[in-house]
Amino acid sequence: MTLLLAAVTAFPALAGGKGGKEGGSGGGESQGAMWATLPGPRDVEVKPPQASESLGTVAVIATMWAGSGSAKCRVNFVVENYSSANVALGFIARTFGAKDELVDNWAVSVATLAPNGRTGRLFSCTLGATQFTIVPTAGYDWPPVKCVKAGEETEMCPLTLKLTSTVPIALGKEEKKPEKPEDKKAKK
Numbered sequence: 001m002t003l004l005l006a007a008v009t010a011f012p013a014l015a016g017g018k019g020g021k022e023g024g025s026g027g028g029e030s031q032g033a034m035w036a037t038l039p040g041p042r043d044v045e046v047k048p049p050q051a052s053e054s055l056g057t058v059a060v061i062a063t064m065w066a067g068s069g070s071a072k073c074r075v076n077f078v079v080e081n082y083s084s085a086n087v088a089l090g091f092i093a094r095t096f097g098a099k100d101e102l103v104d105n106w107a108v109s110v111a112t113l114a115p116n117g118r119t120g121r122l123f124s125c126t127l128g129a130t131q132f133t134i135v136p137t138a139g140y141d142w143p144p145v146k147c148v149k150a151g152e153e154t155e156m157c158p159l160t161l162k163l164t165s166t167v168p169i170a171l172g173k174e175e176k177k178p179e180k181p182e183d184k185k186a187k188k
Contacts (some may be wrong), residue, residue: 035064036132040168046143053158056083056115058145060108062093062132062165064125073125075106081113086110086148090137092093095129095167103129109137112148124158132167 018045048054059080066073081087090109097103106123113119136144143161146154163169 035129035167038168040131040170042165042168044163044169044171046161046163046171048160049142050156050158052158054083055085055157056081057148057162058083058087058089058113058143059162059164060089060091060134062163062167064095064129064166066127073121073127075104075123075125077106077108077121077123079108079113079119079121080112081115081163083116084115084116085157086112086161087145087147087159088148088154090140091134091144092137093132093134096124096131096133097128097171098130107137112152128169131170132165133170133172134163 032059045057056103059078061078061080062075063078064073064075064180075093077093079089088109088111090107093106093108095103104123106126107123110119134144136142140146141156143159145161147157147159147160150152163171
């Protein structure tokens, strides 16, 4: 029972917990209420690039919520393997603000996740995100998930990736770099 209480405290998004302040002082918003009015898709499905039939789906669920005190913002990445293969994945998750500036960066990797397996990664975040994207890490293509074969080797295989986020998803989003002074002179 103590372990269950510790898990609910550590992962309020999985327990249906609320972020923000509770009671009469601050109201208490649900996990995604801050981002609910932002336009854009919250669910994206990426089919396998191979022509063969998919081995199943690997789901990545990114849940952000605002907290109080020192925990101003948290993001929980839950990875669920609904495929018939052991899988590995690696990606950089990023959030962007209203002016396309980079707000946060997180590296998420899973060495091996068995069929019907589930794992999570909890990070701190910064408020102000308006869009969410993922970028494969080195050694991964798109989608950033591979099958794990005997001997812990990974290889591309036909897997579907389902991405769900409380913040609108913008796949292929790039960070806007500020212009250098010499670039502005060249445009005149």
